[in-house]
Amino acid sequence: MEWINAVVQGTLLGGLYALFAAGLSLIFGVMRLVNIAHGDLIVLAAYLGLTTTVMLGVHPLAALLLVVPAMAGIGYALQRVVLNQTLGGDILPPLLVTFGLSVILQNALLEGYTADPQKMNAGSLETASFALGPLTLGALPVLTFAVAVGVIGGLQWLFYRTPLGRAFRATSDNQDIAQLMGLNKAHVFGLAMALALAVTAIAGIFLGIRTSFDPSIGGGRLIFGFEAVIIGGLGNLWGTLAGGVILGVAQTVGAVINPGWQLLAGHIVFLVILAIRPNGLFPRVSG
């Protein structure tokens, strides 16, 4: 029973990792941009959520109504003003610039919020639970997982069923020819980053409800996100969800074997999958 519980809790934890990873997957899929600052942007969203809840006295989930559009706006501006200048044939400039952005974000958060760990108070949602047969499920992990499935499903629908998704895929396929179709790639990339950071906002709020956070934890969230994306296969959104679940299960099962092995087990599973299937379990398939 302990094992089954570990697998179920790990699956739910995987929902949070999938939320970390979805934005990464999306921007890599559209513009081949690897965003080193992604984890710090998740933490930024958590702090924006904290400020909103403290200043307005609202529930963290209500803060989503402000933080999601704010992060989307930040994403669009960041892409148009900074990141578009770094895109081209070479993969190094975007890596260096987003690495620099990561350093700037961490220090700005440190300056603005100090290094003290913070947490958002979601009231009874944090402790509520319900029984499923012999298992006890926390309401927050279940909600997080359901939101992750909803977000991935929504992104999938947007990518394959809407004109905007068509524009994302076309621009990803061939930027020159997409321009000939009247698509301004600078704007399309801006929208992709806005969407990615809107998802990041959701990830940041759920992170900030689940655990305490401080300005330095972005790097760890980035690693979990990367591992989920790569386990699932680059550019495949449902694969990203599966990758998050595999990572989550590996961690909780590892923790059952030995409490000190939680993170190690996740990284080992990631490395094993990378060694056996370098393209991930579900490499990108078209439509």
Place this chain on the structure above:
Amino acid sequence: MPDLILSTHGLDAHYGDFQALYGLDLALSTGDVVAIIGANGAGKTTLLRSIAGLLRNRADAIRFRGRPIGALRADRIAATGIALVPEGRQLFPSLSVEENLLIGGRVKRPGPWSLSKIYALFPVLEERRHQPSTTLSGGQQQMVAIGRALMSNPDLILFDEISLGLAPIIIRDIYTALPDIIGEGMSALIVEQDITKALSVSSRVYCLQEGRISLEGACGEITRAEISRAYFGME
């Protein structure tokens, strides 16, 4: 002289240090079909890429209906009514046949072409509308590429080597359909290595040689000998 839809004025083009076009002066009247011929590397594709905005230039180096467009981005030029059928088709591999056509229509210019008109012209595309564009034969892919350009209802359509890599019978079909496709009011620039095909659908011809115009004139008035000379640069 009838209305000019497109003209270039001392058009240069560069790839880094390499200069591909030297001061081209071209003119295309409204409703005309003009062929651009020339050997590999003469600058034909570069010329079309410059007109379509994939290579930027001085604003007044290219005029479209009198308006300087040389410095506009490609997406702006598409919106003004120029469409390119690119060399090698260059369909979007992650999009289905129908999505490739739909994205061609996203500039939403009014005009006769719509999804149903394209399917009427190329019925095989309707049968395969939900397939990935990569699963089609070369000729069918060329139909999608042409349909994708038509979906924007352009006033000027640029064809780059539409016969390249296709079987002769497919080439014949496409060139048979071409006069209907270009139809009334639309103007066209056709870049082609197959000179006979190019001349058969055009009224005027420019021959490029190493980035310069080596011959121009009405198709009926130019002799084969003149073309050979202009094409190869030999007496």
